Amino acid sequence: MAVITQRRTRRRRRLTGRRVGTFLIIALVILGVALGFQVFGTQKAEAGEAKPGATGAGSIKNVKNITMPAWVTADLLPVNEYSRPGTKLAAVNAIVIHYVGNPGTTAEQNRSYYENLAETGETSASSNFVIGTDGGILQCVPTDEVAYCSNWRNDDTISIECCHPDKTGKFTDDTYASLVKLTAYLCQAYGLDSSDVIRHYDVTGKVCPKYFVDHPDAWEAFKNDVQDALEALPENEPGQP
Numbered sequence: 001m002a003v004i005t006q007r008r009t010r011r012r013r014r015l016t017g018r019r020v021g022t023f024l025i026i027a028l029v030i031l032g033v034a035l036g037f038q039v040f041g042t043q044k045a046e047a048g049e050a051k052p053g054a055t056g057a058g059s060i061k062n063v064k065n066i067t068m069p070a071w072v073t074a075d076l077l078p079v080n081e082y083s084r085p086g087t088k089l090a091a092v093n094a095i096v097i098h099y100v101g102n103p104g105t106t107a108e109q110n111r112s113y114y115e116n117l118a119e120t121g122e123t124s125a126s127s128n129f130v131i132g133t134d135g136g137i138l139q140c141v142p143t144d145e146v147a148y149c150s151n152w153r154n155d156d157t158i159s160i161e162c163c164h165p166d167k168t169g170k171f172t173d174d175t176y177a178s179l180v181k182l183t184a185y186l187c188q189a190y191g192l193d194s195s196d197v198i199r200h201y202d203v204t205g206k207v208c209p210k211y212f213v214d215h216p217d218a219w220e221a222f223k224n225d226v227q228d229a230l231e232a233l234p235e236n237e238p239g240q241p
Contacts, residue, residue, distance in 0.1 A: 063089050065144035066189045072129070072182070074139045075111060080118035083126035087146040091156040092190040095183055098127065098149060098161045098200045099169045099209035107132035107163055111140050124148040127161040129182060135174030137182055143189075151204045158186055162209060169210030180222070184229035194227035 068074060077084040100110050107130040114126040126147045130138045141147040149159035160182060162175050171179065187193055199219065200208035212219040 063092055063144050064189075065142045068139055068143075069185070071178075072137045072139050076142065077111070077115050077126060077140050078118065082117035082121055082124050083114040083148060084141050085146055085148075087155070089144055089146060089155060089158075092143075092158060092192070093156045094153065094158075094196045094198050095186050095192065096150045096153060096157045096159045096198055096200055096203065097179070097183070097209055097212065098159060099171075099211070100130070100161050100163050101169075101208065101210075103164060103166050105163055107136055107138045110161060110163065111138050114140060127159045129159070130161045131163065131175050131178050131182070133163045133165055133172045133175055135172070135178040137178055143186070150200060153203045157198075158190075164211075169212075169214070171209075171211065176222075180225045180229050183226045184233060187226065187230050188233050193230060194223040197223055197226055 079086040102110070110127075110130050117123065117125060126141055127149045128139065128141045128143060128145075128147045130140060132138070143158055146154050147159050148154060149161070150157050160179065162171050162179055164171055164175070183197055187196065199212055200206050201213045207213045212222065
């Protein structure tokens with residue numbers, strides 16, 4: 001009888017040991033899975049974290065619609081899906097310079113083209129500003145809204161289109177002077193400098209603005225002029241009524 005009791009005791013101990021081992025294995029597996037989810041979640045959060053200069057809610061740039069000075073004529077496009085979607089910018093990280101590509105056209109004609117797209121629906125195109133060959137500046141889209149001008153940079157940039165008299169794409173002196181003035185003004189308003197001024201070419205490789213792509217030295221000179229104009233501006237001027 002004593003022998004049978006001892007055997008039963010050993011059997012119970014073996015079963016208990018197996019159960020404890022099984023429970024330990026299950027606990028380790030659960031712990032491993034939990035840690036795995038935690039690491040995976042952390043990686044996803046880091047991947048979605050906005051970096052300086054990137055678009056999105058974590059952008060370092062302040063998006064606001066600024067009041068433009070009297071030397072800019074506001075002629076805003078009606079909200080429509082082809083030229084002014086009414087979408088707010090995610091950020092303002094750069095100013096993009098363009099040329100219209102239609103020699104001899106005026107700022108008013110280019111603005112009318114944008115507006116007519118609401119009827120024709122042939123494409124999506126617009127710009128925040130258009131500068132004529134006479135130096136006049138038209139604002140077509142508010143500075144805190146998307147304009148269809150700079151491809152994948154539409155949602156974090158402000159665009160400026162410039163008219164030109166001939167196919168070389170070279171701007172008149174009046175256009176150039178207004179472009180420098182407007183670009184410097186926008187840079188101050190959004191905490192940018194000349195290093196944040198780019199060409200359409202720098203975004204997509206398109207030869208735009210043509211003269212500044214064909215003549216890189218002229219582009220660098222323009223950026224220097226913008227920086228000089230920016231540094232000459234009185235503090236807190238942009239955006240004031």
